[in-house]
Amino acid sequence: MKKKIAVVFGGQSTEHEVSLKSANQVMNALDKNKYNIIPIAITKSGHWLIGRSGKKYLEDNLKKANRKDGVPKKYSSVGSSLIPKKFPEIDLVLPIMHGSFGEDGRLQGFLDMLKLPYAFSGTLASALAMNKEKTKLIAKVAGVKVAKSVTLKKSKKFDLEEIISKLSLPIVVKPIELGSSVGVDLAKSKTALKNAIKTAFTHGDEILLEQFIKGRELTVAVMGGEKSKVLPVIEIVPKSSSWFNYQAKYKVDGAEEICPADIPSKIYKKAQTYAIKAFESLGCLDLARADFIWENQSENLYFLEINTIPGMTETSLAPQAAKAAGMDFPEFLDKIIQTAVEMSRKV
The missing domain is CATH 3.30.470.20 (ATP-grasp fold, B domain)
Structure with a gap:
């Protein structure tokens, strides 16, 4: 009997477009003789599109994902808010999402509340x-x-000279909770460091300054x-x-x-x-x-x-x-799904 696999993609993070590309290839590679695939798109506005509407969202926006400006948010405001009972009966959720809301434990916690088994790490590990x-x-x-590092909070003052003394230039500046190197910069001077910190804080309230190796x-x-x-x-x-x-x-x-x-x-x-x-x-x-x-x-x-x-x-x-x-890629996906299903049954 085929397993019902819900592939969740998109989301409200800066990595929305990366997620669309990953999900498209994953769904194409999954063995259709083994799995019934249920696409679930989460738009940039936070709406959930399940099944055919999710597939259509991916088809409509995949080309936009390759553009510099990505998927416009105005094209994402369709569909309706998710009602848990609308979820079709599934064997496993395969979250193909990156960054905030999808990879940081929030989606995982939501799926835990719905008692839906899912692949990849759980709520705590994802958040950490x-x-x-x-x-x-x-x-x-x-x-x-x-590597040596310093964490800065937007709400607290910091001393640039003290940071430079501890880490030495150049210094890597990173938003503390983003992936795909979004917002990451390499500051080679005090002025560049000041500007990089300012930019990194546009992505969140905490940033990490790290010794450049x-x-x-x-x-x-x-x-x-x-x-x-x-x-x-x-x-x-x-x-x-x-x-x-x-x-x-x-x-x-x-x-x-x-x-x-x-x-x-x-x-x-x-x-x-x-x-x-x-x-x-x-x-x-x-x-x-x-x-x-x-x-x-x-x-x-x-x-x-x-x-x-x-x-x-x-x-x-x-x-x-x-x-x-x-x-190969289909075998790799099979292994992830098999492991996730086996481990979820032991919980």
Whole structure:
């Protein structure tokens, strides 16, 4: 008997368009002989479109997702507010959402209240992993090396000279709860730092200032289950910038991705070990992807963050790693669904 899989996508975050691209490829790759797919679109206005209306929303807005200005909010104000009883009977929710409202525990908590099983991490792990400061604190306790950082709150005063003294320029400035490198900047001067802080605060009330580590960028996906399985390490070599910013991530040929990474075995194993430690200490489930910086000319490997719903197009980093491990994209999705269904039955 086919499983009913509800694919939830869109949402009110700045990563709405990224979600549409991921969801489109996921739904195309899911085996139609195994699954009945129920599209559920969440518009930028927060309306839920289930089934045919969700599919139509994706079809109508997928091309707009590739435009610089993305999907206009005025085209999102259709449909009606979600009424839980309207949910069709489903076996599993597959949330293909990134950033606020979809990856930060709020959607997961809502699904918990509805008693609907879902893939990827639960409410607590999702909320913790979305907050870069909390993620680093937990990873550090688990024995994972992290870069020095300072957290700023919009409501509190701060001293730029003191920050520069502690972290040294250049300094990486990040919104504390966004993904896909949205709002991230590398400040190389005091003036640039002041401007980057101002910009980052437009994305939220807290930001993270982090010591810049000059080195090679690595990422490691971990799959959950009875025992965590680590996938091959990928090295990311930015081409359009000196570091892996938003443009490098989503611009065509913005970065070269080498899988498996051609790095010393000691660093390779350390990256995989650190990834599992971060995954398990935060309580992640099914799949997550941890990002690292390997400092040039040393054996220091620094953990940056973990993504509980990483990019899910066929050429995204986690699916690439799965392919290197012998799983094509449909098989990779099968494994995520199978693990999520099995684990939900044990709760």
